[in-house]
Amino acid sequence: MRRRSRNKTSKNSYFPCELEKLEKDLKDGFFNSSPDFSTKKFEHEDQRILVMFINYMVEKEQIYRHIIELIQQSNEQWDPIMLKNRIPISDGELRTAVKDIGGDLLGGSVAIYIEGQDQCVTYGVPQLKERNPERAETESLIFGPQISFTESMQTNLNIVHWRLDNPSLVTEKFVIGNEIPSEVRLIYLKDIADEENIDEMRRRLNKLQTDDVLESSVLTQYIEDNSYSIFPQFYVTELPDRFCYEIKEGKLGVLVDKSSSGVIAPTNFFSFFESTEDLYTRWNMGSFIRIMRLIAMFLSVTLTPFYVAALTFHYEIIPTALMVSLGHSRSRVPFPPLLEALILEFLIELIREAGARLPTKVGQTMGIVGGIVIGQAVVQAGFTSNILIIIVALSALASFTVPSYLMGSAIRIMRFPLIIMAGLWGFIGIFYSYSFILIHVLRQQSLKRPYFAPIYPMRPKDFDNSIIRIPFLKSNYRAYTNIPKDKKRFEEPPKKKKYDIEDF
Structure with a gap:
């Protein structure tokens, strides 16, 4: 036989x-x-x-x-x-x-x-031409490790294993791409990561059919929950310390060969306003910076629409002293506030994009000189007012406080429909837009997990893992949002005995 x-x-x-x-x-x-x-x-x-x-x-x-x-x-x-x-x-x-x-x-x-x-x-016996790990560019840090991922899968895996020296670390291999196959690795700690999250990510990677996967950010667009949403649902980072920290918290990491960034999933809305630098500073400073970023995000999408709505429909809310200054500033402007704001916002985005695409030194000079020269020129030419220049500049600066480039871009894009709604229906249009955005965010999911947690569903115990920071000795539980198997980071230490100054 x-x-x-x-x-x-x-x-x-x-x-x-x-x-x-x-x-x-x-x-x-x-x-x-x-x-x-x-x-x-x-x-x-x-x-x-x-x-x-x-x-x-x-x-x-x-x-x-x-x-x-x-x-x-x-x-x-x-x-x-x-x-x-x-x-x-x-x-x-x-x-x-x-x-x-x-x-x-x-x-x-x-x-x-x-x-x-x-x-x-x-x-x-491949001949690999790869660069050495260098300083991160898009996610720069003041404190903490400065190393970033490279385009080599082997180098990135070496960095991850070096930082996560744990026997429960699992790396699963997938080959994706019908015409140009690319190696993809799913990385997690099997003693901490939730099995449902692992199975869902494994299912999406196995189900994916495409010619090739160019980069990690391209992969996220294939496997995210809602590809029509402006908000990113997975966090893309070039920092190994951020990547490994999230894996220790019970999340999943994905690496793509020939890509210098990794993917973190599941992710909530507030994760895009966090930075590992918040962990390297003291807890009160870290909390202040996180809250400041959230306030800056709100101001970035609010200031210019409120200016347009106030000058178009709601003069009564403007103080009398400021009304005189506004009237004098806008006396030579031939455009209505809506068109004036859209032109200036477009110019700011044009300068920002030009500065990002030019070489570093030239781009910085272009951003500074271009902003000053063009800003002064448009005011003198009567295209816009001085006050709107200040408001748009503040909105642009506020949007750059977001550590994630993808979320920062989403915030900048949101300003344009908000300005249009403010110019058409005033404050009613603004609050209608805010309601639409809020409902949209509440409906979003990341790997079938709630995107707006811990606000919705309300989980106050997870606030210290997202919105604020508390001292490390008090933060002995991992975020419930990630559904970790091992919920405790460490056992709570015994309370310190309090001494009076007279005891010494």
């Missing part, structure tokens, strides 16, 4: 075949007769051996030292199992399909085939 089964497999398999046929099929099917597809043939005694690789994809020194020299100097009768056990590079793979061999070669492997055998051996 076994002999019949082996004969049947051999009959239906591509192998055995001649070396010339395998070489031709690979060239025609995968490399389009590319000159970078290199082959070397060896003959000794009654064996013919073919070694294949792509020049710019492999470490040639390893191939010549560990494979070619070994085959040339040995007079043994080789077979695939012997090759797999004797070549000291990495774990070899036995392939029986041309498609698998071509995929391995494109991934930086060398393939070895012995004519007449029913298997081909491939070894991964």
Whole structure:
């Protein structure tokens, strides 16, 4: 029975075949007769051996030292199992399909085939050109580790394992992409992370069908709960310390090969206003900064719409002294407040985008000089008032206090529909817009978890893990929002005995 089964497999398999046929099929099917597809043939005694690789994809020194020299100097009768056990590079793979061999070669492997055998051996020897971990650019910190992720999956995994030296750390591998496969890793602590979260993220990654995954932020757009929402539902970070801290809290991390950022899930609205720098400062300073960011976010989306609504419909709420100043400032402005505000907001966004796309030193100069020159010019030309310049500048500064670039961008975009609603219906339009935004945020989910927690549903015990900070010795419970298996970070220490000054 076994002999019949082996004969049947051999009959239906591509192998055995001649070396010339395998070489031709690979060239025609995968490399389009590319000159970078290199082959070397060896003959000794009654064996013919073919070694294949792509020049710019492999470490040639390893191939010549560990494979070619070994085959040339040995007079043994080789077979695939012997090759797999004797070549000291990495774990070899036995392939029986041309498609698998071509995929391995494109991934930086060398393939070895012995004519007449029913298997081909491939070894991964990729030539990796990667940069060293450097200082984070988009999420700069004053205190704490300055290192950032790189585009190399191996380097990023090394950093994560170095920071999370825990035997319960799990890294699951996924390959996503029909045309250009990319390696994706799901990372979590199995003793802390919730199984439902893990299963949901695993299901979304397995279900994903796309040609390729360009970057971590692209992956989030494929797997997020609501792709039509302006608010980001997963946190994308380039900081390994933020990434590892969230994993220790019971969340999941996702890394994508060739991407210099990681994904954190599930995430709530208030997570985008947190920074690991809040942990490195004292608790009262950390709480003050977090609350200040939330206030700044509210002011950023409120100041300009209130200006437009007040000058269009609600003059009565403006103090008399300020009304005189406003009237004098707007005496030369030919546009209504709505159009005036939209023009100035658009100019601010134009300067910001130009400064971000230019080289660092030029971009900083462009932002400062452009803002001063253009601001002064539009006031003198009568396109806008001095007071609106101040209001728009404050709104722009407030939006930059958000640590997350994606959330900061969402806040800046929200200002435009709010300004339009304020110009059309005044305060009624503003509060109608606020109600719509609030209802939208309350309905959002992140990995099927409530997006506006701990406000909705109300969980006061989680406030110290999101809105404010309390001393570390008092913060011995992980956030319930993440549904961690192990809810306690540590046992609560015994209370310190209080001494009176007379006791000393």
